[in-house]
Amino acid sequence: MAGMAEQKKQQWVLTLSCPDTPGVVHGVANYLLMTGCTILDSQQYGDPDTGLFFMRVSFSRVHDEVTLEQLTSSFEAVGATFRMTWRFHDAEERMPVVLMVSKFGHCLNDLLFRASTGALPVHVAAVVSNHRDFEELTRSYGVDFVHLPVAAGDAEARAKAETALLDLVEARGVELVVLARYMQVLTDDVCKALEGRMINIHHSFLPSFKGAKPYHQAHARGVKLIGATAHYVTADLDEGPIIEQEVARVGHAVTPEQLVAVGRDVECQVLARAVKWHAEHRVLLNGHRTVVFP
Structure with missing residues (x-):
């Protein structure tokens, strides 16, 4: 017509x-x-x-x-x-994803908001956590919350939780698992099962300060740049192929608490970009590296 x-x-x-x-x-x-x-x-x-x-x-x-x-x-x-x-x-299909979180919820909240507004081309199939801190937040977005407790040193509980995670991924057709500050080390079996389909956000510009309180370590060393790194998860802890990195400049007068606040913002931005690029099929694995098409 x-x-x-x-x-x-x-x-x-x-x-x-x-x-x-x-x-x-x-x-x-x-x-x-x-x-x-x-x-x-x-x-x-x-x-x-x-x-x-x-x-x-x-x-x-x-x-x-x-x-x-x-x-x-x-x-x-x-x-x-x-x-x-x-x-x-x-190209028009929203990729089904699972978000995993522990006790730091800034990346989770950011991803849920971006997904709900259409800024991320993903469908959040579920949020999985070893704690219940963000159950109410998750459900406020109309997303299922799955609690999979993992007690320190309890190998049986860890194995049960990982089996439940893989069953959830298969049952809901999940194409990407995002560790949005999920502070548990996953076994080699899970890393292999989800190779190229699991993204982690690391709270530093890798390689950098590792272990507990990275921002406090950075403050003690008088750093002028802090950053975050999004990478694919492999059996080698925090050494998977890097997708995206970002830094923020800080002055000599900032406190550790202020570094944490700046770091939270950088982590959210870096992880959101990595998830978006993966969901748009812009990231291709090249051995231990990645090719990221803009």
Whole structure:
């Protein structure tokens, strides 16, 4: 009908990595053209150190009959030709996530608010905690709260809690687990099961002051910059591939309490950006590093 706004086209994202060989971009572009799609945005990077090529393509369909299932099936030949690790994503689908927290709730509150306002393209399937401090906050957003207590030194309770976590992830189709200041060390089994799907926020600019009261340690050393690091969780504690980092400058007169306050804000910003980029399929693993497409 004349004057009617054009219906918005379905948008998808293709992410891939493969050996860096000639013809990859042409192969992908030609495939999308031949299947009735048009490219909206394309980003790529060839790593000279690893010899790997990374690509993120945002595209929409020209013909309404094209489906994601058809694309996934018919792209297999292209993927095999270039030895790709690849996946198609629905750009409009809000990624299901689980947030985990202990007794520091600033990152949890920030993520819940951003998700509720649409600033983060995620659906919070549940909040998991080893304490009940933020049960009321969680439920105020209409999100399920799951209490999984973990007593210090109780291996049986830890194993039970981790089994329940993995069962929850599977039952609700969760694609990302976010440690929003969850202060428990996870076992290697959980880290492996959620490899590339679990993000942690570390309260310093890694590598830096570790252990208890990092801001007090920083204050004692007279630091002028404090920061935070968001990274994927691995079995190596606080050494997983880094997604995002940020720093804030502080003066000589700040107190440890003021450092904590500044640090909270930095942590929230860094974790929110990391979650957003992961949910938008902008982060690709490159060994112990990451490729992050803006």
